[in-house]
Amino acid sequence: MATMDCNEFLHHLEPWLEGSQHPEARVHLHDCSHCRGLVEDFGALQTAARELSAADPEPPARVWASLRAQLEQEGLIRGGRRTNWLHGLFAPIPRPALAGAYLALLIAAAFAVSGPIHRRVNDYRWIEGNQTSALSAQLDTAEQNTVASFHHANPAVTASLHENLAIVDNYITLCEKSVREDPQNEVARDYLYTAYQQKADLLAQMTDRGDGDYGR
């Protein structure tokens, strides 16, 4: 049987790696250590690449949070959690841990209604800069209370919620920095309020899932 040379073998390399092994290519490989080395190395590369894929991470939660805020900003989505969150705060019996934040929002709402700029009540962007610090402080208090009273039988749930809380806190820090640098930037303030909303949601989840005082 006539054997192929190394250049000809290269045309059979890809099919060879995919399992289609031409008889002439087999003969060439038997005789050629250079091409055998190539096949072995490419095989090792493919294996390592698949292992790389198995280790692919999930994007952090903040990517979806930012994306969602942007989609809402552009009016591309409806039925957002922002409205649900406000509905939650205006529910007849607010969760004890969130009572402070609830109160801060009520104060802010009262300010907005009586203020010179008339905006929709269910749009939180009207809250002025001096109220952000009040809301932030109230959320911090709510966090302290919730974390102090949070108990769950499964330590993995506790760890996960704490980890998420740390992520949201970092996100809030970044957003607050952006707002401090440009207080009139509506997009930056939008991101900040979305971050506050996420924290309130998370605290609410801790309240719901905990088997401590607040979960009962």
Next chain:
Amino acid sequence: MPEAQAIRLAQQGDAAAFERLYRLHSRRVYSLCLRMVGNTAEAEDLTQEAFLQLFRKIATFRGESAFSTWLHRLSVNVVLMRLRKKSGTETSLEEVTEPDEDSGGPRRDFGGPDLRLSGSIDRVNLQRAVDQLPPGYKSVFVLHDVQGYEHNEIAEIMSCSIGNSKSQLHKARMRLRELLHEALRSKAREERKAAGNAGGED
């Protein structure tokens, strides 16, 4: 919620459908971006940008191609655009590879018979080598060998021919082999040097 239903609802602006589509595909898109730019902060930014473009255009999706192919095409374009902006030039896919290797110049002899990669490639080594590939090679290697796309899908994603995809993949692998061999040789040199130093101390 199945993907087809999520697409239909997202086209009507349904928030839960957007989130469903994001959850279904974000890992692959983020991984693609991460492998391409090798930087988590930038990969996050690019993932957000790719999905933003997707959701802005979702009303125009008619299902001629698979949704994931469409999304990956957008993602690859977003990444390549960013890489082009960084390099400060407007370049085509062909130019983000290494055109001198297409010009029929002498073939380089990669690696000697004494070196084999089998068993010596770890994740860090491979990612470091991938980071050094030109963007065009990198895209095809990541899509084919890491993410498991077929050449016909890559051709659609990258807007190139199937032959072009195969050729880019071969060149990418050859370049990676060269880079990994070089890393092995460096390591061997360092080990010999360290052994020599240790021997000298005796």
